[in-house]
Amino acid sequence: MLRFAVRNLLSRPVRSLLSLLGLTVAIVGMVGLFSVAEGIDATVDDTFGQIPGILVMQKGAPIPLFSRIPKAWTSEIEKLPGVNVVSAEIWVRVNVINGKNIVSPPRFLFGADIPAHQKLKHSVYGKAIIKGRYLNESDKGLPRTVISKQIAEEFEIGVGDSIVANGADFEVVGIYYCGSLLLDMAVIVDQSIVRKMSLFDPGVVCSFYVEPTGEISNEKIVEWMQDMFRGRDLASWQPMSLLFGAGSSSGTSSKSTGATSGNPLIDLVRSADRAIKDFGQPNADESTSQNGEPATDDEPTDIPIEDAGSAEVDPEEEELDPLEIRSAADWAERFDEFTSDLDIFLTIMTSIGLTIAVLSIINTMLMSVSERIIEFGILKANGWSRSDVMKLITYESAVLGVAGGICGTCCGWLLTLIINWQWPEHIRLLASPELLAFSVVFATILGILGGLYPALWATRMMPMDAIRRG
Secondary structure, rough: OHHHHHHHHHHHHHHHHHHHHHHHOOOOOOOHHHHHHHHHHHHHHHOOOOOOOOOOOOOOOOHHHHHEOOOHHHHHHHOOOOOOEEEEEEEEEEEEEEEOOOOOOOOOEEEEEEHHHOOOOOOOOOEEEEEOOOOOHOOOOEEEEEEEEEHHHHHOOOOOEEEEEOOOOEEEEEEEEOOOOOOOOOEEEEEHHHHHHHHOOOEEEOOOEEOOOOOOOOHHHHHHHHHOOOOOEOOOOHHHHHHHHHOOOEEEEEOOOOOOOOOOOHHHHHHHHHHHHHHHOHHHOOEEOOOEEEOOOOOOOOOOHHHHHHOOOOHHHHHHHHHEEEHHHHHHHHHHHHHHHHHHHHHHHHHHHHHHHHHHHHHHHHHHHHHHHHHHHHHHOOOOHHHHHHHHHHHHHHHHHHHHHHHHHHHHHHHHHHEEEEEEOOOOOOOOHHHHHHHHHHHHHHHHHHHHHHHHHOOOOOHHHHHHHO
């Protein structure tokens, strides 16, 4: 039966080939689109798998680049039980490297807190050094840098060479490679250098990296930090914060820091913004603590650390949380939520192509059946049952499905390899064995379903009616 079905398809090569191509293109699109989502998942897992600590950013900020947190909060976090090191970080966009405008992939100046990084047991960048060395105490205040392997290869730079980023000249002392698109994009320099270059507010940092001792769970430390900073005077990040430049505190009030940006226009806008927000609010000097005494910076938090774990937080109070505090696993879950939404979009886009492919198979099989009316009538007159005719047509459509699935899967897989090879710094696609196997099975099912209606239509005809119609 199978051989008979293949021979029938080969007897109409052009029509069969067009149907096969339609399904192949649809499966290529399916593999290609879903390899994007799998690539994002793999990149996120690889990235956060290298970050054992806790990341702290301004609430609402999409990435540390846009986050602004008072630097003074570092000492408070360091006092928490289970905290080994708190590393304050500054991130600034690199617009020009060696005279070349940087658009994609993005590059960042990472202002590292060198003394804190020296204390880290698991330094993400420090352990990824492949040439030279990482920054140490002797590099404080000096124009020295550690760059990623991708940047070094793009600009043909080695250890001992110089690199000009955002107009500043740095000596390359080390090259690192983490194997992650999200990590291999930094020009790492001393934090004080970044502040001078970008007029960064001296009382503000972008984020904190908190390394735990391992004696207390990350979840517990996150809980304590949330309770410690709940209600602090730090507004959630807003997209309009981008107008205030790299040095803006981006939501901190004048109580957090009184520094200026160096730009009179920006300072004027900030002053007007603070005046509007503070209108009708009680003066900070008149605020009192819970016991009626004037509030001071040294006043303890509302919830003692030892009782923080048992305290229940009203859902409405979560809006008062000024920080986004998550362990690496939590950030990975957050990205997973994004990829889940992406999967829905990709499913819709893929469904369009698959629907066209199924219609193509139905059209091919209907035309094939209508041209073979006499043949089916003679076969049924010679003893073929309805099930035999249905099997023949189903086999033909299944062969188209299997062939289209195999061709589409192979082409889609090769396409992901070519894209990854051609643009390794821009995108990562991953066509897993599970996705490839599913694509073949799914294409086969589509082929069978596509031939089902033509098969039912052919089996309903009586032998003499089929011969007379032919």
